[in-house]
Amino acid sequence: MLKYILKRIFLVFFVVIGVTIVTFSTMHFAPGDPAEVIAVARYGDDLTQEQIDWVRVTEGFDSPVYIQYLKWIKHVSRLDLGRSLVTSHDILEEITIRLPATFKLAVSSLVISLCIAIPAGIISAVRKNTIIDHLCMSAALLGVSIPNFWLGLLLIWLFSLTLHLFPSYGYGGCEHLVLPAITLGTSMAAITTRLTRSSMLDVLNQEYIVTAKAKGLDEKTIILRHALKNAMLPVITFAGLQLGFLLGGAVIVETIFAWPGIGKLLVDSIYARDFAMVQGCVLFIAVLFAFTNLIVDITYAFLDPRIRYEKT
């Protein structure tokens, strides 16, 4: 198993390098001359060409690309993501302020998603082609088909505009968290339910379930002791991926509910054409996502004996 983990760690390191290259190139290929943009931010609109050239030299925009990249990497490795072009605040600070909001939303929607999806997936697999199965599956299909931004709007219309139960946007007590978490949670629950059901059905058709029956075990024991453990392996991996996705990917829901997460920061900085901030956000989100994937892989190695104990 050690070999498996070492390989994974090496791969993550490799991926992070790749991520930095991609994020750097987004900055580099952005339209407009970065030197001019910074100059404008520093000296206001009526500026002379010398000022722009001065900025280009000091910021090293004239040196070849890879040197700029190496310089940038040096900063990044010291956790200095540079300054926002618009507000010139420190980027990393801006991100870390927003981290708790994103984290709260991510965890709560993941919990909602798993609490709905796992039981629904299992029941509809065990009771295949019954009413409950068709009910769960059509609900899941509906969940997958509704874009979560429209779902958000519907929930706002229903719960805050007409029933006035929850605020329609903003950040504060947990009542603000309810609607965004439900929006995100239900749309993810739909995907996870379909996966759980398909994985459970796959396992129930395996030969070792027939062996369990041959041992005279009753259906409940077979499902709990034999089927569940096998069926949950892919589901747990997928849940780990979803958590990683949520730590930055819930952009749209954060935008609708004006939820001050990293996703919203990224969108706002794209609107403001603040490419330094965009770059910082993307890098932060991708690296975070890469490490959550690593943690998911390692937990998977512990859960699945076939990896935990390589063949003796």
Place this chain on the structure above:
Amino acid sequence: MTLLSVENLKKYYYSGVFNKKEIRAVDGVDIEIKSGRTLGLVGGSGCGKTTVARTILRLVEPTDGSIVFDGRDITKLRGREMKNLGREMQIIFQNPETSLNPRMKIYDAILEPLTIHKLCSADEENEKIHRLIEIVNLNKELLFRYPHELSGGQLQRVVIARILSLNPKFIVADEATSMLDPLVQAQILNLMKDLQEKLGISYLFISHDMDVVEWMSDEIAVMDKGKIVDWK
């Protein structure tokens, strides 16, 4: 006349990234097969008999040793001659279910070798295929079925018909009948023997079932841990 002579054939695999472990799958094997004769190769699982077959056919590159086929040294053959070699040496695998492309109808499967080697024009096609399925006594309706609709015995016959389309001189049978039922195994083995008499094909017949090998082969080599330990 010897068709195939193999001297000091070696095939080593290297495993492990840090501790380089050397696995000697084939460790100095000498083989000689006369044309129209069958050499049996027997041994427990993991003794290297399959690796010997794959190295002779150059499906796997030998680490050392020389292979002389029909008078030519083919150990280092490349390019066009290598492609022609494909017409003279062929292999029958153990599992008939996975020996044919599941998405390809039987008609196209038998035709495939001819199309790869561009040996037959469109109008001759039909006549050639019908002649081939007569030799291996398969009935015509199966031609437009898919492999999953055929039984193990029928599939193995299609494989043989496919190989015969290039009228090869040498065929490796790698446990060719060990997954078949007794009656079907008898049919296939007798078919292979008739083909040897009629077309002068020589076989390298590999199996772990000693009785079958004795019935099938003129000479038998027993292998263990990559070496030939006994010659009957």
Place this chain on the structure above:
Amino acid sequence: MSLLKIQDLKVYFNARGKTVKANNGIDLEIRENEILGLIGETGCGKSILGRAIVGLLSDNVEIRGKIVYKNEDILDLSEDRLRKIRGKDIGIILQNPSAALNPVLSVGNQISEIYRYHENMGKKEARIRTAKMLEMVGIDPKRMHEYPHQFSGGMKQRVMIAMGLALNPGLLIADEPTKGLDPTTKDKIVDLICELVINRNMSLLLITHDLGVAEKMCDRVAVMYAGEIIEIATIENILSNPQHPYTQDLLNSRPKKGLKPTAGESPSLSSPPAGCKFHPRCRCVIGECPKTHPQMIETENGTSVRCFLYEDN
């Protein structure tokens, strides 16, 4: 005295619209303390018969007839009663050991759960019984906590045997226990099963297509062809004086007997030929064969055979 009596068992299931007659009227009796071989080629319905006995077939299957075990018909038993029989009275060793073991549970767990479930034993006691059982099938009990993927093919087969014999059942059904094993492991497994079955005076239904294995193990043999039994006799009679043409061809197809081939293919169970199922491939077809379906007849030396050649005497 007979342990299990199968009377006119019919097992039909539909695949892609066609009804497959896997078992088409099976009459078979397994006596106490006997090893009965069920010989037949792939796709003749022998595995399905084995699973039908313990009710392991999926629910979209239509089963008719009777399977009497200790004067109880298994086919109309309640689910709970059937489960009791499956655990305690009839053990089964399924065909493909590498797929039949749960990959995420340790081998020890998969055996001790039988003891804890059926005889609600404590954890510790169950573990002792499991260790004893593993030792009996030749597996080092210390490997109890290892997982199936850490065992070789032969070892996995031994685990299956240990599982089947855990509660000391009266009847054991072994479905192709030697398939896919190399000759040396095959002999070891055969000796192991014989030894365990004999000194525990159990009965064994051995399902296989390998005549060599049947020769070594069985007292009596039933030959199956296209969903029905065509000959039942003692192993000696089968070897020395096979009656049914198919049994004769089966024996002649062995390497010792010169691998004599028989023309044709075994028929599909969804559209079997009329009359005697073997008539398209039979060497000695007479007038009746293609038309009417022959019944089982007792011949002189206790063999029963389903063939018109033996109609008159």
Place this chain on the structure above:
Amino acid sequence: MKKLNDIRNILKEAGNNRMAAIGGAIVILLVLIAILASLLSPHDPFEQKLENRLLNPCFEYPFGTDNLGRCIFSRLIFGTRYSLAIGVVVVGITASVGTTLGIVSGYSRGIIDETLMRIVDIVLAFPGIILALVIAGILGPSFLNVVIAISLTHWPAYTRLVRGITLSLREKEFIEGARALRASNIYIMRRHILPNCINPIIVLATLDIAHAIIFATGLSFLGLGIQPPTPEWGSMLKAGIPYFRISPHLTFFPGTAIMVTVMAFNFLGDGLRDMIDPKINEIILVSE
């Protein structure tokens, strides 16, 4: 002739599979709507009649009018073109690129496989929407840029699926048999590996069209996709938000249109999956 009866029995089989039939019917209906858009729509989707601003659904305007007095019903019908076009174009690009890379990397293994897989890992290291957002942000909002943004982030799904299938096929004897015939690698990939990947790819592609449509409307919703006045459902929905309290129908109808279209493709995809190979579990994993 061979090809014809293959298609005929797929259609026959589709007939009896309820989900595929329903999904397929709706999809065909949508395609017709897209093609005959100009005939079907009662009004010109761009014509602004300010006097009829924010009308509720009535006889004249079946779905009411938006804040500039344009007929929402006509704009929705024209919107079908954009959504279907994006879905099909994106999937067309990603499926062909992803499949080729998947087969090449699965078949060749070694260095090519390692590098391709690392590139896939890097692309997948960004949560899907993020990369697409940034690319659309940089390139500027337009139909072409949306297609590029989504395609760049969607191709790895096919590569992973196809590579998995190729790796399992490689172990099968018929590939080694073809090599024994000295067939060229290209021939083996084209004639032996590709046909065995087609069915799973079709299923993934159908589910992926649904995915791409949601993605595209999401981008437009964030103002980074297709810009007004083009009648694209995402931007229509976004334009309706300010008037959400007084006339929710501005957002309700585009939302329903997106849902119905996406559901149709999901329905079709699920139906095909059950028909072709019910246990392609990893298709769901890869496509979500």
